[in-house]
Amino acid sequence: MELIGAAVLLISLIVLCFEKRPISESMLRFIALVSAAAIVGRLIFASIPNVQPATALILLVAACIGPISGTIVGMLVVVLTSLFLGSGPFVLFQIVAYMVISLLCVLPGMRTRWVLTIYGLASGFFYGWISNLGFLIFTDFSREAFWTLLLTGGLFDLVHGVSNAVFIWLLYPIFLRILHSFDGNEGT
Template sequence: MISHNTYRLTVIAMLGALAVIGRIAFANIPNVQPVTVIVIMAGLFLGAGPAIMLAIVITFVTNMLLGMGIWSVWQVVCWGMIGGLSGLFSHLLLRVNVIFLIFYSVLCGYGYGLLISIPTFQITGDFWPYYLAGLPFDTYHAIGNAFFMALLYKPLSYLLEKYNEKYLRK
């Protein structure tokens, strides 16, 4: 019989693989990728810790293929915060319908863009021009999040709920 911890790591690894494949597959469309939604889903169903761990793994694996830089640290911070907050507020977010979660994922796309732009202020001293120039890309991210949440919520929530029923609610 597979132990709870082994199964949990397997679920996290499968979510990570899905996110890595999705990010690589959509690399030609700026800022459109399923990572944010998968991290949100991990936070909702597995908790803040696994979501943060997933954010770290996804960022470093994909950036080894797409390019590593100082932004990698801030990607971990941003996706980790999104996953952590999703886990922290999962008791509220799991009570709402998928339309609200789509809206939440859109807000996370814009929040990610804002947070990842803040370190630029420390480097260049010009936050607003940089942030405003990146706003169209944040919009791509937000629209991509809405698309991926609408596409992935039902199958992932079904699988993750089955995991929770079997291993967490005994």
């Protein structure tokens, strides 16, 4: 129960931080556009385990706009796709996982294509490890069950990481072009 309380507290803090930040209407539209694309991408690729562009788009937002915005996109993706894919306590930990991998986008060099692509690979594992905490609720918080989840989920995390890297590499130039077109419309 403490894990759920901590997850809700962390999510609430991120939402408050996002609400207090000044953000232009143009940037808000861009975040909504990327969120919609990530949601559709996650749903379209749902039949292929751990292959989807959502995480790549979230990391691109986190690196190029900011980690708080990346977390908000991740939150929207998880909550809205869970309406179609199923929900449970693990949804909170998927949001926390997106929060952690988004917040790590403040590290130096994350705006470069190569570094972000490599980080996308690693974030497949980070996401899997953190979201596995949600499944501990069903195992009475057994350490053995957690290690089993980490080990058996390793292949899925690898697939997630590789798909992140591929999607980041492919989407990076398109994402920047669209982002700059929204930046150019600030005055209109």
